[in-house]
Amino acid sequence: MTNFLEQVFNGLVSGSFYALLALGLAVIFGILGVVNFAHGAFYMLGAFGSWLALDKAGIGFWPALLLVPLALGLFGALLERIAVSRLASLDPLYNFLLTFGVTLVLQDLVVRFYGVGSQPYSAPKELQGTISLGLFDYPKYQAFVLVAALVVCSAVWLAFTRTRVGMVVRAATERPDVARALGVDVRRWIAPVFGFGIWLAGLSGVLAAPMRSVNPLMGSDLVITVFAVVVIGGLGSVSGAVIAGFALGLIEALGELYAPFLAQVLVFVVMAAVLLWRPAGLFGRQEVRA
Numbered sequence: 001m002t003n004f005l006e007q008v009f010n011g012l013v014s015g016s017f018y019a020l021l022a023l024g025l026a027v028i029f030g031i032l033g034v035v036n037f038a039h040g041a042f043y044m045l046g047a048f049g050s051w052l053a054l055d056k057a058g059i060g061f062w063p064a065l066l067l068v069p070l071a072l073g074l075f076g077a078l079l080e081r082i083a084v085s086r087l088a089s090l091d092p093l094y095n096f097l098l099t100f101g102v103t104l105v106l107q108d109l110v111v112r113f114y115g116v117g118s119q120p121y122s123a124p125k126e127l128q129g130t131i132s133l134g135l136f137d138y139p140k141y142q143a144f145v146l147v148a149a150l151v152v153c154s155a156v157w158l159a160f161t162r163t164r165v166g167m168v169v170r171a172a173t174e175r176p177d178v179a180r181a182l183g184v185d186v187r188r189w190i191a192p193v194f195g196f197g198i199w200l201a202g203l204s205g206v207l208a209a210p211m212r213s214v215n216p217l218m219g220s221d222l223v224i225t226v227f228a229v230v231v232i233g234g235l236g237s238v239s240g241a242v243i244a245g246f247a248l249g250l251i252e253a254l255g256e257l258y259a260p261f262l263a264q265v266l267v268f269v270v271m272a273a274v275l276l277w278r279p280a281g282l283f284g285r286q287e288v289r290a
């Protein structure tokens with residue numbers, strides 16, 4: 001029973017990263033129709049940015065948690081204005097190739113200056129050690145990551161559903177054609193929403209820095225799984241991305257406990273099963289065929 005509960009918590013912590021990253025991808029895809037392949041690179045930059053802030057400027061974890069995602073979010077909004085928007089009227093494949101190219105450039109720049117080795121990054125002192133959860137002790141930092149992800153996802157959901165600005169952004173994200181027909185200037189919201197999606201990726205990277213190896217390739221494998229999460233939740237569905245993220249984290253963790261030989265492919269098996277049953281994803285809008 002104890003092993004099961006520990007794996008459940010481990011799965012929820014892994015799902016926290018999936019949920020935050022998938023949430024950013026879903027928002028970007030919803031408003032732009034762009035599959036942002038650079039999401040993993042910005043996740044990596046979030047982790048590397050926090051390490052650089054500490055190593056070069058002595059800026060600790062808490063200021064980095066605020067400053068690094070903000071800087072990346074502004075960079076993301078600028079990238080949308082300079083490059084992504086210019087290809088918006090073309091086939092979505094062009095923006096996919098653009099973001100793939102951005103990924104290669106960002107990764108190679110980090111490798112050029114800092115190599116491919118992993119950099120150590122410690123959790124803040126107040127989050128080191130363990131906390132008692134009754135039947136077992138659990139690392140404080142992992143518990144913090146889970147709480148932080150739940151708070152951020154809940155705050156985003158509240159902002160999208162309970163504020164006027166959030167409802168406008170949600171309409172522009174989930175039904176841009178209808179929003180335009182009702183007089184909403186969708187173009188006005190594209191750069192801020194794209195930057196917000198990148199902010200979520202950067203935030204995930206900073207949170208991951210004390211838990212995972214900080215290296216230039218840390219986002220490459222993760223982003224493939226996150227794409228699977230977004231597909232399962234439903235392309236463009238904000239709530240679907242979050243629910244699928246936590247659910248896939250749990251499935252992956254329990255798979256490692258009970259079927260370790262399937263752990264690496266279990267996410268994609270689930271994705272295939274969901275797509276066969278519901279091609280638009282669990283919470284996506286079904287397309288009507290003529």
